[in-house]
Amino acid sequence: MKKYWWIIPLLLLLALGAYVVAGPYLALRGISQAIEQQDTAALERHVDFPRLRANLKAQLDDYVVRRAGIDTQSSLLGGIALQLAGGLTGAGVDTMVTPLGIGALLQGHQLWKRASGETIDGDTWSRPMPARPLKDARKHFESTSRFTATVLTESGDPVVFVLDRQGLRWRLTDIRLPLSRATR
Secondary structure, three states, X not given: OHHHOOHHHHHHHHHXXXXXXXXXXXXXHHHHHHHHHOOXXXXXXXXXXXXXXXXXXXXXXXXXXXXXXXXXXXXXXXXHHHHHHHHHHHHHHHHHOOHXXXXXXXXXXXXXXXXXXXXXXXOOOOOEOOOOOOOOOEEEEEEOOEEEEEEEOOOOOEEEEEEEEEOOEEEEEEEEOOHHXXXX
């Protein structure tokens, strides 16, 4: 028995590795279930809201500046307008990218689905079809601590959900919006 002492640490190491590899899939499943059940507390466990807000603000600020063009950026009034636009996009992201903001979006989604008749059995009084934004996502590891799930919009533009490993947990930290295609 003493010569097989190394089996237990090896099994523990393999189990830990399997958990880390399965982690992003479990996190995506948790996000999907939280969205389906409109459980903002469960969503908060799988989403790093401060990092997500910072990343979305950076994307939107970059988009606004690129859309404004060099002429607007170089003028005094254009600079002021860009500052105001940046403040508005930042305030919008701060408001919407919170558990309560996501809950409000989901509630609006539910009302829209009922009003448009997109319910489980077609009756407006039935439960609406659940939101499944990650249903057909292409998933892959970018590194040992970064995982992406890419979903195509109706127009074929990719929206990339980025999960980062934080210790042994995986959390959503960024959503790469297809804004670069909109600036062309």
